[in-house]
Amino acid sequence: xxxxxxxxxxxxxxxxxxxTKKENPIDVxxxxxxxxxxxxxxxxxxxxxxxxxxWDKELNKYYNLLKTKLPKEAFETLKxxxxxxxxxRDKEYGFISKYFYEVKQGTMWYPVAKNKKKEIxxxxxxxxxIYYKMLEY
Numbered sequence: 335x336x337x338x339x340x341x342x343x344x345x346x347x348x349x350x351x352x353x354t355k356k357e358n359p360i361d362v363x364x365x366x367x368x369x370x371x372x373x374x375x376x377x378x379x380x381x382x383x384x385x386x387x388x389w390d391k392e393l394n395k396y397y398n399l400l401k402t403k404l405p406k407e408a409f410e411t412l413k414x415x416x417x418x419x420x421x422x423r424d425k426e427y428g429f430i431s432k433y434f435y436e437v438k439q440g441t442m443w444y445p446v447a448k449n450k451k452k453e454i455x456x457x458x459x460x461x462x463x464i465y466y467k468m469l470e471y
Contacts, residue, residue: 360388360456378445386452389459396462403469412465419458427451 367381397416401409434447 360385375441375444379448382445382448382452386455389452389456393455393459393462396459396466399466400462423454426454
């Protein structure tokens with residue numbers, strides 16, 4: 335029952351985000367991975383870790399595209415912003431780990447923690463993608 339609740343939580347967070355636009359291929363792959371029969375908590379974690387790594391690649395892709403398109407001064411501001419975002423990300427990861435691994439305890443919370451971390455990276459990747467695509471307008 336607990337695994338089903340965790341899976342529902344993960345799928346709802348993916349579904350909520352994807353309602354505003356066409357579903358991203360990273361989310362599609364993660365959903366397929368999570369929808370396997372008899373999936374364990376460890377398997378759920380691995381699905382979400384793979385998705386987080388893919389979102390991190392997207393983040394870096396759009397960061398580098400912005401680097402080539404933005405005026406130097408604007409990119410320097412983005413670069414500083416990105417440094418601060420990395421500090422935020424790392425501190426938030428630390429809190430998420432403490433909260434879900436020590437305060438909440440129990441292996442059912444591991445996939446939830448992994449998903450929270452993925453959502454942080456995904457949000458930044460989407461943010462940078464939007465900045466890049468807005469350059470075209």
